[in-house]
Amino acid sequence: MSEEKGKEGERxxxxxxxxxxxxxxxDPEIPTVNIVELGLIEYVQVEGNQVEVxxxxxxxxxxxxxxxxxxxxxxxxxxxxxxxxxxxxIVWSTDRIAESARQKMKEIGLSxxxxxxxxxxxxxxxxxxxxYCGSTETVMESPFGPTLCRAxxxxxxxxxxxxKFKEL
Amino acid sequence: MTxxxxxxxxxxxxxxxxxLADDELIIGHRLSEWTGLGPIxxxxxxxxxxxxxxxGHSLTYHRLRKSLGVxxxxxxxxxxxxxxxxxxxxxxxxxxxxxxxxxxxxxxxxLAEFTxxxxxxxxxxxxxxxxxxxxxMQEEKYHLAHGExxxxxxxxxxxxxxxxxRDAFHELFPYALGLFxxxxxxxxxxxxxxxxxxxxxxxxxLDRLDGFLEGTDLEVPAIRSLEGGWEPKVxxxxxxxxxxxxxxLAKLLGAMQMLVREHPGAQW
Numbered sequence: 022m023s024e025e026k027g028k029e030g031e032r033x034x035x036x037x038x039x040x041x042x043x044x045x046x047x048d049p050e051i052p053t054v055n056i057v058e059l060g061l062i063e064y065v066q067v068e069g070n071q072v073e074v075x076x077x078x079x080x081x082x083x084x085x086x087x088x089x090x091x092x093x094x095x096x097x098x099x100x101x102x103x104x105x106x107x108x109x110x111i112v113w114s115t116d117r118i119a120e121s122a123r124q125k126m127k128e129i130g131l132s133x134x135x136x137x138x139x140x141x142x143x144x145x146x147x148x149x150x151x152x153y154c155g156s157t158e159t160v161m162e163s164p165f166g167p168t169l170c171r172a173x174x175x176x177x178x179x180x181x182x183x184x185k186f187k188e189l
Numbered sequence: 190m191t192x193x194x195x196x197x198x199x200x201x202x203x204x205x206x207x208x209l210a211d212d213e214l215i216i217g218h219r220l221s222e223w224t225g226l227g228p229i230x231x232x233x234x235x236x237x238x239x240x241x242x243x244x245g246h247s248l249t250y251h252r253l254r255k256s257l258g259v260x261x262x263x264x265x266x267x268x269x270x271x272x273x274x275x276x277x278x279x280x281x282x283x284x285x286x287x288x289x290x291x292x293x294x295x296x297x298x299x300l301a302e303f304t305x306x307x308x309x310x311x312x313x314x315x316x317x318x319x320x321x322x323x324x325x326m327q328e329e330k331y332h333l334a335h336g337e338x339x340x341x342x343x344x345x346x347x348x349x350x351x352x353x354x355r356d357a358f359h360e361l362f363p364y365a366l367g368l369f370x371x372x373x374x375x376x377x378x379x380x381x382x383x384x385x386x387x388x389x390x391x392x393x394x395l396d397r398l399d400g401f402l403e404g405t406d407l408e409v410p411a412i413r414s415l416e417g418g419w420e421p422k423v424x425x426x427x428x429x430x431x432x433x434x435x436x437x438l439a440k441l442l443g444a445m446q447m448l449v450r451e452h453p454g455a456q457w
Contacts, residue, residue: 080328082245110317112324143334163231164331165238172331173231189327 035067042100043074046092049085050168053125056089060117063109072102077113079189080169114139115189127152132174132185141188143172149185151176159183190314190382192257198381201374202315203259204276205384207266208372208430209305210250211277214267215438216298217243218445219285228288235335239295242332246302246325253321268449272438276372278429280364282438289343289353290361296336297358297365300401303329304394305384314382337401344405351406358407366391366425373431388418395419 043065044057056062063075074093078086090106097104115134123133132152135141143164148157156178164187166173171184193199220240227233251263280298285291306329309322343350369391372378379386396419399409411421428434449455 080242080245081249081325082241082243084241110320112320112327114327141330143330145334145338163235164335165231165235167234169238169241173234187331 032067036065038100039065039067039072039074039097039102042096042102043093045096046089049088050170051126051129051131053129054122056093058119058122060113060119061089063111067102070102072097072104074104074106075109076106077109077111077117079113083169085168113189115186118186126186130183131171132183134186134188137188143188149174151179151181152183153181154179161185190316192317193315193381193383197374198377199257201372201377202383203254203257204372204374205378206250206254206257208276208278210247210254210263211275212281212298212302212368213243213247213250215275215277215441216281216295217241217247218441219281219283220291220295222285223288223291232288232339236291239332239335242328246328249321249325253317256317268446270442272434272442273432275434275438275442276430276432277438278364278368278370279426279435280361280367280429282429282435282441283361283364284437286357287353289350290357292336292339292343293354293357294361295332296340296401297361297398298368299329299332299336300397301365301368301394303333304397305390308385308390308393312382313384318383341405344407354405355407359410362410363421363423363426365394366421366423367427367429369394370425370427370430392418395421 040057040062043062044055046056048054048056048059059079061077061079063077065075066073074097076090076093090108093106094104114137116136116138118134126133130152132149135149145161145164147161149159149161150157151159151174154176156176158177159174160177162173162175162182164172166184170186170189172187173182174185175182193202217240220236220243223233223236224240225233227236248263251266254261280294283294286294303326306322306326309318310326311319313319313322340354344354345351369387371387375387378384384390395409395411402408409419410423411419414420
């Protein structure tokens, strides 16, 4: 019995370590935000040094996904694990993004996505808060930006262009 | 339902998915031709982003084919097939034209794509297709927001912009109907509840287009029948789903496949 518990304890210790390592992998397009707080990891399964990572892709055409998968494998291998990244068919939503990541987005002038509970209907007239001054006197200049996940806005109050992480 | 096991049904489904993957690939390629050449920087970025999205959607359909057991590698298929083996609708392969033409084509395409995705998401008996469609619909919402704003702006602005949008719309409309050309094995898919018939999808598309055109001086060139469907006043341009293409596809593939044809097996 106690041996069983010992094994369990060891496993959960390794699992904790894997989550820590995964939190070192950042989004190449938003380097201050890590993939765990973006909600890209659904689960980790640890068996000895074998690790399976359940990975949830974001935009179907996002070129960062390939890079992220390579980085996951690299960081785990360097720590002595034998990783397998399993891409899941789960529909990713920006509601999966943690509060910590939303804060970091604001700090780099990126307005975080609104929590929408599964339904959103983007319009160019939609008001969003400017990440610099907080004003909602803003206009969407284009639903497309420098990466697939971002739209371009302009704040009339502080006269700054800014970007917003799109709801998905 | 998990992936169908009946061989005839699987084959029909694999062709259907290839047709949709080809639509996305070819229109995505046309959009990418605006990269660096857009009339204003926002539209340059919009066309490039939508190109990236459509390629992602094409890959999604290839992944679904793989889950059916299709072994063909998407890169090999896309970079080595001759034109007559492509199943895309002719709408997607027409040269990009002026910006108004691209915008109208894209808007018609996105309205049609959204209609199809919605039908899969709501009622496909193949859960994997329904789930993938739900995902793609979320991305398509941004294409529609863009298309609606820009088309409306230009369709109600100056005489010249109205004329260009109107001319493009009338030229492209018969090709847009061609997105609903049924594949030869269409009946099998409909019977298995995987998708509604193409005529039904076309009717839903025209309902959506009718709503979209409200407030512009454009009208759907079709008559609403008493049963709720539509009777187009023009003949749809079919052929793509049978591999019958315009000369424009061969030229497009010439550019797209050049590198792989000149350096087979190259890695980079």
